[in-house]
Amino acid sequence: MRRKxxxxxxxxxxASVVRQCDVCRLAFFDEEYPYIVPVNFGAVFDENGMPTxxxxxxxxxxxLELMKRxxxxxxxxxxxxxxxxxxxxxxxxxEYESVCGAGVLSLVTDPNExxxxxxxxxxxxxxxxxxxxxxxxxxxIAVLKLTVRSITGKRMKKA
Ligand SMILES: Cc1cc2nc3c(=O)[nH]c(=O)nc-3n(C[C@H](O)[C@H](O)[C@H](O)COP(=O)(O)OP(=O)(O)OC[C@H]3O[C@@H](n4cnc5c(N)ncnc54)[C@H](O)[C@@H]3O)c2cc1C
Numbered sequence: 001m002r003r004k005x006x007x008x009x010x011x012x013x014x015a016s017v018v019r020q021c022d023v024c025r026l027a028f029f030d031e032e033y034p035y036i037v038p039v040n041f042g043a044v045f046d047e048n049g050m051p052t053x054x055x056x057x058x059x060x061x062x063x064l065e066l067m068k069r070x071x072x073x074x075x076x077x078x079x080x081x082x083x084x085x086x087x088x089x090x091x092x093x094x095e096y097e098s099v100c101g102a103g104v105l106s107l108v109t110d111p112n113e114x115x116x117x118x119x120x121x122x123x124x125x126x127x128x129x130x131x132x133x134x135x136x137x138x139x140x141i142a143v144l145k146l147t148v149r150s151i152t153g154k155r156m157k158k159a
Pocket of ligand 1: 023037038039040041055056057058060061062063064
């Protein structure tokens with residue numbers, strides 16, 4: 001990262017940013033251009049704070065087709081936007097926290113892992129609550145698992 005002063009180096013601090021984001025953008029390999037889609041997600045962290053991301057959705061569509069062709073994806077999420085203004089155009093900037101990374105997508109087929117993934121999704125948006133998942137709904141939706149291979153964090157904060 002060119003701006004080392006803005007890098008979030010601690011994995012637990014990156015995990016905290018992930019916890020507070022509400023949208024993750026996934027970038028797939030496609031033929032002519034990259035294909036990018038915003039999605040909601042759940043995250044499960046290992047003991048070092050490295051996340052595995054879970055995404056749920058329809059069991060068909062472009063992103064699933066592209067995943068089958070090549071499961072390697074990039075991802076990005078960000079939060080805490082605040083426009084910083086000033087007297088001149090070049091004084092303007094934006095505060096943010098963001099996370100970028102790459103990993104490998106796979107389809108979750110095990111019903112118990114699917115349920116755990118959906119619970120992680122709910123925990124991201126409704127923390128501390130418990131939810132029931134209907135069997136037929138769990139069967140019908142596709143759950144994708146993003147095994148994260150690399151991750152970086154960045155924070156822009158005006159002094
Ligand atoms: C805030 C937010 C949260 C979302 N959360 C989820 C989620 O948790 N799970 C989920 O499956 N989907 C979610 N979506 C919708 C997601 O972005 C995709 O639209 C959806 O997953 C279908 O993707 P697909 O590749 O199957 O597209 P397809 O239905 O196959 O359509 C492909 C075409 O539609 C265009 N397209 C696809 N998505 C979008 C989009 N969002 N905006 C504009 N054009 C688009 C593509 O560029 C392409 O031309 C969310 C969208 C937003 C904005």
